[in-house]
Amino acid sequence: MTWLTDEQAIRDILEIGRRMYARGFAAGNDGNISARVGDCEIWTTPSGVSKGFMTEDMLVKLSLDGNVLKGSWKPSSEVKMHLRLYREMPDCGGVVHAHPPVSAAFAAAGVPLDQAYLQESVVLLGEIPVAPYAMPGSEELAESVAPFCGKVNGLLLEHHGAVAWAADPIHAWYRLESIEYNATVAMYSRTMGFHRPLTEEQIDGLLTLRPAWGVTAGGRPKGREE
Template sequence: MGIQKYPDDAAAKRDILEAGRRLYQRGYVAANDGNLSARVSDNTVWATPSGVSKGFMTEEMLVKLDLEGNVLEGTYKPSSEIRMHLRIYQEAPEVLGVVHAHPPVSAAFAAAGLPLDTALLQEAVVLLGVIPVAPFALPGTDALADSVAPFVGDYNGALLEHHGAVAWGGSVMQALHRLESIEYNATVRMYASMMGIERPMTNAQIEALLKLRPEWGVTGGGVPKGRD
């Protein structure tokens, strides 16, 4: 008996609906924005439909696709951003969940083209690392998938320039939690800059925090900038 790597269809769908409700309740999506997916085998995922509020989805609205984008189950049209999701799964076999939304403070950093790359908070250094900016690309295109692909192996998420944010992980819930952490850290950084504070932690502090990563089960994320 090996460890079960993938969720079954029912668990994947349940997590997508729950994560969609939380995105909506937190104000991370306006109107029908955002999209979520969960991988259930090497080559298949469940994904959200387009044109539907992600806070009020039912199971029947979800769509099963292969990684080439062929619809296997479901009657709704998959989200226009599904190509970005499929590309992330192709890049990283360990990724089992992807969540994309437009959380407002993250979106402001994305609009400014500013990565979240300075070390301000301890847990962010250990768990999240650097959140880079994937360069401008039209929504729903292969160019958007191409802009994110280079970051998938080394990071836990990315800002999408002039668009929003995306996070990935070992489950839909882990991807959602990372997206929440991205927005939280963007918010703290915004407050700090409003207070006129430009005070990242020291390089020695960062080094000590990075040593916690193996113990915390963190394998990547890049190293945020500090000061001497």
Template sequence: MTDLKELKQNVLMTAKKAYDEKLMAGTSGNISAYFREKQWIVITPSSYDYSLMAEEDIVVIDLDGNLVEGRHKPSSEWKMHAEIYRHLSHANAVVHTHSPYASSFAVNHQEIPVVLIEMIPFLKGKLEVSPYAQQGSAEVGLNAVPILERKNACLMANHGVVAIGGTLPEAYTNSVYVEDAAKIYHLALCSGHPVVIKEYEEV
């Protein structure tokens, strides 16, 4: 039995961790967990300072964006979270960041090949780029779904990163590995010619 209070605490803790880790600047990025039995999304509020955020600031909505609980508006990107939960039964948590190294590849519409071993178990291969969609639209999520059916994360063109997981800690770890892979790949491109792990077959 999932506990709503526990989900709110996990969303808050993960949001603060991601902010401290500099995966999001200002009030950008958003984090949610899915209460699947009730079809409720437990999500960070819209435009709210992460350092001031408390458990009571976390918002609960249904898949259509109707407010179930909370004193703020949900993240402006709640539709992206809703489409991911609607389409992917294995996703129970979404971490969306604008982490800088990964977002720079998203701006270039450039994939990150499998250059590190962690990319295989955590991200399930190379990082692909989902097509651009207007911020806040359902298409942001719908464009990422075909990639997230096979992968635990993707780059979103001219936007940022979305990582999923069966749990919030998993989704968070995946988002950290996305930025780590992007940073190391960037440094490797600057200092030489990165060698791709050829033994890994994409599914």
């Protein structure tokens, strides 16, 4: 694998932080972002800082076992979840976690985003399960996401928020945006009283596109019951 350079990782983390805050995915100091720069090294965001207003000096470089390699700020306590995701998935290059409101509503209800409403969502994102409840920043939070690694592209975290990962941090951010978009479509469908997922046959066809589109995980969202 080739990873981002330190400079690219820092630039992308700062940009994702600005977008996350501007889109209302993270209130106050919520959310955290990381980028892999080596087989055993990541850059990540500090604790107690709004992700919309970060500067380069606030970021922290860590080894995958959690030791600080560079930087003087305290890393987010939720970085344990990021480290676990990188250890479980050697091809993972970026992780983005936030509390986007519609996704958070599904997470609070314990309801997965598992219905096949839209074509591209089936191919690119797939199903988004709910990882079981864990205290913030705990070892249990890291444990709760581990069983899903390599199977899906992101998760809702019960009563907490959402997390997505990808080969680099920008694509992890795009996936987090897709999770919130899908949650919003699911919300509209339900509140308008519509529930009309794709048929199983349509889903079969869409899943054949995944290899050409470079998608290696995502499971199978649920189709229409006829």
